[in-house]
Amino acid sequence: IGDHWGYGKEDGPSAWHRHYPVAKGNRQSPIDIIPNEARRDSRLGPIFLKYDQCRSLNIANNGHSVVVEFDDSDDRSVVLGGPLDNPYRLKQFHFHWGGKGCEGSEHTVAGVGYASELHVVHWNAVKYKTYNDAAAAPDGLAVLGIFLELGDDHRWLHMITDALYMVKFKGSTTDFKGFNPKCLLPSSLHYWTYLGSLTTPPLHESVTWIVLKEPIVISEKQLGMFRMLQFNGEEEDQRMRMENNFRPPQNLKERIVRSSN
Numbered sequence: 530i531g532d533h534w535g536y537g538k539e540d541g542p543s544a545w546h547r548h549y550p551v552a553k554g555n556r557q558s559p560i561d562i563i564p565n566e567a568r569r570d571s572r573l574g575p576i577f578l579k580y581d582q583c584r585s586l587n588i589a590n591n592g593h594s595v596v597v598e599f600d601d602s603d604d605r606s607v608v609l610g611g612p613l614d615n616p617y618r619l620k621q622f623h624f625h626w627g628g629k630g631c632e633g634s635e636h637t638v639a640g641v642g643y644a645s646e647l648h649v650v651h652w653n654a655v656k657y658k659t660y661n662d663a664a665a666a667p668d669g670l671a672v673l674g675i676f677l678e679l680g681d682d683h684r685w686l687h688m689i690t691d692a693l694y695m696v697k698f699k700g701s702t703t704d705f706k707g708f709n710p711k712c713l714l715p716s717s718l719h720y721w722t723y724l725g726s727l728t729t730p731p732l733h734e735s736v737t738w739i740v741l742k743e744p745i746v747i748s749e750k751q752l753g754m755f756r757m758l759q760f761n762g763e764e765e766d767q768r769m770r771m772e773n774n775f776r777p778p779q780n781l782k783e784r785i786v787r788s789s790n
C-alpha cells in the first residue's frame with residue numbers, strides 16, 4: 530500500500546486524520562511561535578552540535594521531500610544540552626518549502642512564515658534500541674528546525690542543489706558522502722523549544738522541537754532548484770512538481786514554548 534498521503538487537496542494535511550487520528554492530538558507540530566509569549570527559562574542551557582565526525586551516506590527523494598541520511602551506527606554525531614537529558618544521534622536532514630514567492634516553512638513566528646524550513650532529525654539511542662522505537666516514544670526524537678529566508682546565494686547549499694538532478698523522482702537515491710550539516714547552521718544557536726510531533730504521517734508525538742531563532746539565507750535561484758524535484762516516480766504519468774510540502778501550524782493546546790536566553 531505504501532504512503533497514501535501527500536500534500537494535495539485530497540491527500541493533504543486536512544485529510545491525514547482519517548488514517549492517522551493522532552493528527553488531532555494534544556502535541557502536534559508545527560505550531561505558530563509567539564516570541565513574547567515564550568517563557569524565558571534560565572535552566573535552559575545552550576545546545577551543542579557535535580557533527581565533526583558525522584558520516585553522510587546518501588541523498589534521496591522519498592516522494593515527500595529530499596533527505597540526506599547519516600551513518601547512525603554509533604554516537605559519532607549528536608546534539609546535546611538545551612532541553613535534552615542525554616545526547617541524541619544524528620539520523621537525517623530534509624527540507625520543506627513553498628511554491629514560487631509564497632511561504633513554505635512549517636513553524637511560523639508571530640504568524641509569519643519563511644520561504645523554507647530545514648529539519649535535522651536526531652534520535653535517543655541511549656534509551657531506545659532502534660530509530661523506529663524512538664520515533665514512537667514521547668522522548669524519542671529531537672529535531673532542530675532552521676528557517677531559510679530569501680536573499681543572497683548560500684555559499685554551501687550548492688553542494689545539495691548540485692545533487693538534486695540525480696534524485697528528481699520519488700524513490701531515487703544517490704551517494705552523498707562528506708557533507709557536514711554544520712555548514713547549514715546560522716551564527717546564533719539561540720532557540721525556542723517545545724514538545725511536539727512529526728509534521729508528516731505517522732505524526733508520532735515523539736519530538737522535542739528545538740527551533741533556531743536566526744534564519745539562514747538562500748537565494749530564490751537555489752530554492753527554485755528544489756522545485757525541480759517531483760513528488761511522482763519516473764514511471765508515473767502524472768508529473769507533480771515537489772513544492773508546498775509543508776503542514777500548516779497546529780493548535781498549541783496546553784503547551785508552552787520555552788526560550789533559551
Ligand SMILES: NS(=O)(=O)c1ccc(C(=O)NCc2cccc(O)c2)cc1
Pocket residue numbers: 648650660661664665672726727728729730731733736
Ligand atoms: N518533518 S519532521 O522533521 O517532523 C519528520 C522527521 C522524521 C520523520 C520520519 O522519520 N518518518 C519515517 C518514520 C516514522 C516513524 C518510524 C520510522 O521508522 C520511520 C518524519 C517527519
Ligand SMILES: [Zn+2]
Pocket residue numbers: 623624625648728
Ligand atoms: Zn520535516
